[in-house]
Amino acid sequence: MSTLLNIGRRVGRHLLASLPALFGVVLFTFLLMRVLPGDPAAFFASGPNAGQAEMAQIRETMGLDRPIPEQFLRYVGDLARGNLGQSMTTGQPVMADLAERMPASLELTLFALVLALALALPLGIVAALRPNSLIDHGVRFLCTLGVCVPTFVTGLLLIYVFYYLLGLAPDPTGRIDIFAAPPPGITGFLLVDFLLVGDLAGWKAAFGQLILPACTMALFVLAPLARMTRASLLAVLGSDFIRTARSVGMSDWRVVVVYALRNALLPVLTIIGIVFSTMLGANVLVEKVFSWPGIGSYALDALLASDYAPVQGFVLLIAVIFVMVNLTIDVLYGIVDPRISLK
Amino acid sequence: MSFDRFAFTRRQGLKAVLASAAGGALGAFGRLDAAQAQTRAETLRHVLAGTVNTLDPTTPGATRESFGLSTAVYDRLASYGRKQVNGSWVFDFDNIRGELAEKIDRSADGRTFTFHLRKGATWHDGAPVTAEDVKWSLDRAVSAKSLAAGQIATGSLTKPEQFKVVGEGVVEVSLERPDRLALANLAVPLSPMFNSTLARRNATADDPWAQNWLKENTAGGGAYMVEQYKSGQQTILKRNEAWKNGAGGALPYFKRVIAQTVPEAATRANLLERGDADIAIDLQSSDISALEARGKIKLVATPQINGFTAIVFNTRMAPFDNPKVRAAVAAALPYEAMFEAALFRRGRPLFGATWTDAPNGAFPQPLPFRTDAAKAKALLAEAGFPDGFKTTFSFSAGVAAVAEPMATLIREALGAIGVDVSIQKLPPAQMASMEVERRVPFFISAGTAWLPAPDYFLRNYFTGDHRWNFSGFSNPKLDALAQAARFEADAAAYEATCRQMVDIVARDVPMIMVWQPNQDAVMAPVIDGYTYWFHGQVDYRDLRRA
Numbered sequence: 110m111s112t113l114l115n116i117g118r119r120v121g122r123h124l125l126a127s128l129p130a131l132f133g134v135v136l137f138t139f140l141l142m143r144v145l146p147g148d149p150a151a152f153f154a155s156g157p158n159a160g161q162a163e164m165a166q167i168r169e170t171m172g173l174d175r176p177i178p179e180q181f182l183r184y185v186g187d188l189a190r191g192n193l194g195q196s197m198t199t200g201q202p203v204m205a206d207l208a209e210r211m212p213a214s215l216e217l218t219l220f221a222l223v224l225a226l227a228l229a230l231p232l233g234i235v236a237a238l239r240p241n242s243l244i245d246h247g248v249r250f251l252c253t254l255g256v257c258v259p260t261f262v263t264g265l266l267l268i269y270v271f272y273y274l275l276g277l278a279p280d281p282t283g284r285i286d287i288f289a290a291p292p293p294g295i296t297g298f299l300l301v302d303f304l305l306v307g308d309l310a311g312w313k314a315a316f317g318q319l320i321l322p323a324c325t326m327a328l329f330v331l332a333p334l335a336r337m338t339r340a341s342l343l344a345v346l347g348s349d350f351i352r353t354a355r356s357v358g359m360s361d362w363r364v365v366v367v368y369a370l371r372n373a374l375l376p377v378l379t380i381i382g383i384v385f386s387t388m389l390g391a392n393v394l395v396e397k398v399f400s401w402p403g404i405g406s407y408a409l410d411a412l413l414a415s416d417y418a419p420v421q422g423f424v425l426l427i428a429v430i431f432v433m434v435n436l437t438i439d440v441l442y443g444i445v446d447p448r449i450s451l452k
Numbered sequence: 453m454s455f456d457r458f459a460f461t462r463r464q465g466l467k468a469v470l471a472s473a474a475g476g477a478l479g480a481f482g483r484l485d486a487a488q489a490q491t492r493a494e495t496l497r498h499v500l501a502g503t504v505n506t507l508d509p510t511t512p513g514a515t516r517e518s519f520g521l522s523t524a525v526y527d528r529l530a531s532y533g534r535k536q537v538n539g540s541w542v543f544d545f546d547n548i549r550g551e552l553a554e555k556i557d558r559s560a561d562g563r564t565f566t567f568h569l570r571k572g573a574t575w576h577d578g579a580p581v582t583a584e585d586v587k588w589s590l591d592r593a594v595s596a597k598s599l600a601a602g603q604i605a606t607g608s609l610t611k612p613e614q615f616k617v618v619g620e621g622v623v624e625v626s627l628e629r630p631d632r633l634a635l636a637n638l639a640v641p642l643s644p645m646f647n648s649t650l651a652r653r654n655a656t657a658d659d660p661w662a663q664n665w666l667k668e669n670t671a672g673g674g675a676y677m678v679e680q681y682k683s684g685q686q687t688i689l690k691r692n693e694a695w696k697n698g699a700g701g702a703l704p705y706f707k708r709v710i711a712q713t714v715p716e717a718a719t720r721a722n723l724l725e726r727g728d729a730d731i732a733i734d735l736q737s738s739d740i741s742a743l744e745a746r747g748k749i750k751l752v753a754t755p756q757i758n759g760f761t762a763i764v765f766n767t768r769m770a771p772f773d774n775p776k777v778r779a780a781v782a783a784a785l786p787y788e789a790m791f792e793a794a795l796f797r798r799g800r801p802l803f804g805a806t807w808t809d810a811p812n813g814a815f816p817q818p819l820p821f822r823t824d825a826a827k828a829k830a831l832l833a834e835a836g837f838p839d840g841f842k843t844t845f846s847f848s849a850g851v852a853a854v855a856e857p858m859a860t861l862i863r864e865a866l867g868a869i870g871v872d873v874s875i876q877k878l879p880p881a882q883m884a885s886m887e888v889e890r891r892v893p894f895f896i897s898a899g900t901a902w903l904p905a906p907d908y909f910l911r912n913y914f915t916g917d918h919r920w921n922f923s924g925f926s927n928p929k930l931d932a933l934a935q936a937a938r939f940e941a942d943a944a945a946y947e948a949t950c951r952q953m954v955d956i957v958a959r960d961v962p963m964i965m966v967w968q969p970n971q972d973a974v975m976a977p978v979i980d981g982y983t984y985w986f987h988g989q990v991d992y993r994d995l996r997r998a
Contacts, residue, residue: 148885151919164888166597167512197513199683200505200667206684265718273722280728282499282714287686288492400714402685410503410684413850415881 116440123439127432134428135188135421139181142417149173149197149415171197171417184421193425194418198411203422207404211426212297213284214396214403218388220300220319221326222381229331230377233338238365240343248339252332264325264398271321279317282400286314322399326392330384337380341373374445382438386431493997494707496979498990499714499729503684508666509641510598519641520989521687521711524704526644526672527552527697529567529586530635534983534994540752541983541994545904548635551697552581552645552673562630562941569621574694575647575673583617588648590615590625596661600642606908607637629939632946636903641987647671673697675704675993686712689992698993705981705996724749724974731975731982733990736853737798740972750977753970754984755800758904760816761854763862764963766893768924771843776835778961781894782821784828786865791967793857799969810958813950815906816965819958828869840870846895847876848883854969855896888919897922897963902986906950907937914957925962 149171150164168174172183187194193203236248271278284299285291292302292311300319303312345351346369354364393405404423411419502517509522533547550556553567573581591612593600601610608631616624627634637643646666654665662671670678675698676689689709698704714720714729717736723729725748735743744751763785765772772778787803805818832840845862847855856877863873873894878886886892899920901909911934912920914927933953940946973982973990980998985991 146879146882146885148888149881151885151888152881163512163599163602170512198505199503200511200513201683265716268719268722273726276726280723280726281719282712282723283685287497287710287712288495397715398719400712400716400719402682406715407684413880415885 116443119439119443120436123436124432131425131428131432135185135425136181138421138424139184142415142420143177143180145415149417152414167197171195188425193422196411196419197416198414198419199407203418206407206419207422207426209297210402210404210407213401214389214392214405216284216298216300217319217322217326217395217401217403218385218392221323221388222330222385224323225327225330225334225384226381228327229334230338232331233335234342234365234370236335236339237342237346240339245339248335252335255328255330256332258328259394260325260329260392261394261398263328264322264395267321267325268398278321279314281318281321281398283402284315284318285311286318289314322395322401325395325398326388330388333380333384334377337377338373341376342369345369345373371445375442378438378441378445382434386427386434389427389430491708496706496709496731496992496995497729498709498711498992499720499723499732500711501713501715501717501720501734503713504681504687504711505683506667507670507678507681508598508663509644510593510596510600511663511667512597512599514599516987516989517711519987520991521689522641522644523674523985523987523989524676524689524709524992525670525674525678526641526646527674528639528641528643528645529553530556530639532636532639532986533699537754540754541981542754542757543983543985545636545986548639549699551639552586556635558635563627565625565635566618567623567625569623570697571621573673573697575650576670576677576692577647577650578694579647579649581621581645581647581673583619583621583623585648586623586645587615587617588652589644589646590623592646592661593643596663598661598663603640603642603902604637606903606912607631607634609634609637630941632938632940633903633905633908636905640902644672647673676709679708684713686710704993706992709992721974724976727976729976730979731973731990731995733971733973733988735972735974737796737969737972738853740798740974741796743974748977749974750979752973752975752982752984753798754973755968756900756971756984756988757800757968758902758986759898759900759988760802760965760968761896761898762922762963762965763858764895764897764922765961766890766895766924767926767962768890769893771835771837771841772893774835775960776831777837780828780831780835780837780869781866781871782961782964783824783831784865784869784871785821785964786823786861787821787966788823790858790861793861794854795967795969798972799967801967802965803967810951810954813906813947813954815909815950815954815957816968817954819954819965821961821964823865825865825868832869832871837870840872842872842874843894844876844892845873846878846883846886846892848880848896849877850880850883851896851898852877858896887922890924900986900988904986906953907934907940907946910934910950910953910957911938914953914962923962925960927956927960930956 150167150173165174172180191204193207196203196206199206232248236245239245268281272281279286289311292299292306292308295302295305299315300312303315351364351369354368392403393409395401396403396406404426408420408423500517502515504515504517504521506514506518507522507525509519528551530548530553531551533544533549534541535544552569552573554570555568557566567586569581569583569586575581593604594610595612608627608629609625614626618624650671651662651666654669655662668681675692675695677692678687679690680688691704691707693703695703714723717739720729720732721735721739721743724732725743725746740751743749765778765781767773791797791801802816802818803821805820807820832838845859847859859875863875866873887895887897899913901912910930913922914925915921915931915934930953933949937946937949940949971984971988975982978998979995981994981996983991983994
């Protein structure tokens with residue numbers, strides 16, 4: 110009971126402490142968008158007779174004809190009411206756009222992260238157990254390769270081989286076959302929704318669409334995860350309590366998995382948190398290559414068009430997610446290493 | 453025809469059987485049973501780079517893709533015909549036929565048009581099309597704050613009083629002066645006809661023309677109805693079986709159309725080669741030759757007869773305010789090399805003519821710009837810059853594929869005559885605002901005129917203060933000629949006026965139109981009937997599966 114209370118108190122403190130940071134993000138993005146060169150009105154005034162009148166009209170629609178402090182107050186007021194503004198690029202409210210696209214990005218990122226962990230943890234462990242062996246070098250080579258090759262190159266390569274040449278993968282456009290019916294939107298996660306309605310064929314199809322972009326992303330984040338696992342496990346394996354454990358004749362398996370790994374996981378958890386947040390915001394290229402209707406490509410399109418509202422909404426969303434992820438990691442710390450929650 | 457279609461279905465079905473027999477972990481994802489194959493044959497899948505951001509083409513900020521989609525969903529009073537040039541279909545500006553109107557009468561003085569609406573025409577909801585609907589739609593075009601007002605004003609259509617219902621199914625449009633482009637303006641995507649009863653039901657006090665509602669909904673009577681609209685992702689259309697307003701009253705071939713946004717050009721090319729997509733018009737020009745060589749697709753390349761790419765001088769900024777400097781640069785540019793390196797010769801050159809007086813009034817036409825370094829040097833000295841000068845050449849990152857090689861060649865060629873050029877690549881929004889504020893001295897731009905009449909071209913791109921006058925050019929004589937040409941009823945006098953304007957543009961060089969790039973439409977070999985339209989988008993009503 111006291112542990113739960115402890116966790117609750119930590120969560121509350123954490124959330125409170127993140128409020129000024131969030132406000133800073135809101136102010137900073139707001140100002141940054143207005144300082145950046147590029148007038149959205151000039152970009153969107155594409156009519157055949159795009160004169161000053163039409164541009165003035167667009168500025169008025171976007172509220173840009175008012176003084177900046179007033180614009181900011183209005184923006185914050187809208188935020189308080191849960192209104193993120195209107196996107197010029199899609200013509201929809203930003204809130205609705207993000208809500209529709211968020212599950213797509215989350216599903217891809219989570220799946221890619223699980224895939225990456227499933228590969229990185231064993232690789233890191235094997236590399237740590239046999240440092241400087243052939244296996245270790247092999248792992249290092251794979252990780253370097255994953256980081257060096259830009260994601261869009263990996264993506265295009267995978268498409269070329271598995272879709273264009275071999276025809277094994279479905280066409281790389283979006284989350285679901287364009288001719289197939291989408292499941293009813295229950296959670297927005299297609300894999301979950303298809304399971305809930307019991308459509309196994311649909312589940313397989315959605316899984317097929319997901320696998321190439323997820324592999325692309327997983328390869329890219331393999332390196333930090335595997336390298337951190339290796340480094341942290343190496344440090345732990347060299348410590349006194351491991352020597353003691355070995356000297357009392359415990360099996361290797363028990364020593365590594367139960368004692369060493371658990372102690373080595375703490376830095377890995379931190380990295381997972383960072384990697385996850387980065388993936389969510391930075392998978393723009395993967396989303397572009399696979400026509401994935403996620404938030405990354407949405408924000409990039411808006412940024413290129415100087416469409417203020419979606420960019421501000423996107424940055425705020427990522428900031429909130431970052432706070433939430435850090436919080437979760439913090440709580441997980443306590444579970445992995447009970448000493449932390451006692452403080 | 454029905455036999456062909458059966459054969460197609462059976463083949464697709466066989467493929468599906470094979471695919472499922474092959475099984476395998478990933479192979480099983482290609483699910484396509486016979487029924488789906490049937491639908492697939494009757495469905496057109498168009499993959500595009502851009503997005504449709506509104507269903508109402510007149511919304512400020514509407515994308516080009518929105519214009520294209522609206523031609524299928526809405527009818528207009530009139531439509532251009534199409535003709536075959538070098539084996540491919542191109543719109544025919546000189547041949548306007550009725551679309552929603554069955555018959556169009558033009559009065560002898562050219563000041564009154566009478567539109568007789570097609571008998572029995574209906575809206576998508578089944579309600580009959582009335583003259584009042586047409587009147588409301590035209591009133592909306594000139595009254596609402598939308599893109600339409602600016603466009604159709606170029607045809608002297610500006611006030612609701614110009615539109616009168618004169619009988620059942622008859623609408624009269626009157627003009628103060630016989631504008632040459634009045635009728636043409638009623639055939640563009642910005643003058644769609646709306647079901648006014650439905651639209652008015654969704655209008656509010658703040659929004660009397662239902663502009664908000666029509667962004668997400670449609671009130672049309674065109675060849676296709678919107679089945680699903682996901683802004684920024686895809687739009688699915690289904691055929692309007694009651695549609696009779698096409699050429700010859702025929703229904704379009706495809707029962708369904710999927711317009712899907714696929715941002716990556718390489719992915720669009722892959723989809724076409726694998727046969728999963730049917731048509732794309734925005735692939736990278738560097739990929740086109742390779743695609744054509746592999747022979748799995750059909751390429752229809754049409755020079756964009758109403759478009760151009762231009763190297764622009766800001767005529768309001770030194771040293772380009774001096775016509776001699778502009779002429780010097782024009783004589784130094786490496787035209788052939790640019791055409792080769794940037795465009796792979798995929799287009800119609802607008803340089804290299806040999807005349808001194810314009811042979812005719814056509815525009816755009818090749819102008820007498822030729823590479824001649826000695827002449828360039830002499831002109832530069834005459835202009836007072838014997839040692840050259842420094843300048844910046846800018847372009848938008850959005851057109852980098854073409855502009856980058858051009859910029860490098862320009863820098864090299866101008867360096868030879870002493871002009872030191874630094875290259876500036878800007879994000880699209882920034883480039884747009886710098887252009888509008890006229891803060892870039894020397895840059896690349898491109899344009900398309902919806903109404904490819906020489907006077908419209910010259911008026912829009914070389915006169916006035918609006919942004920399409922890229923060079924900020926101002927020449928009183930040209931201004932006067934361009935205004936006069938608009939109302940010139942006599943063909944010979946019109947031609948003479950246009951010739952004079954072409955001469956001015958060739959002599960003063962406010963900008964150098966270098967070429968008209970091809971529109972490379974890539975499609976599955978069985979797709980037939982593709983037509984290049986003035987709006988540069990696919991008109992789904994033209995296409996069929998052969």
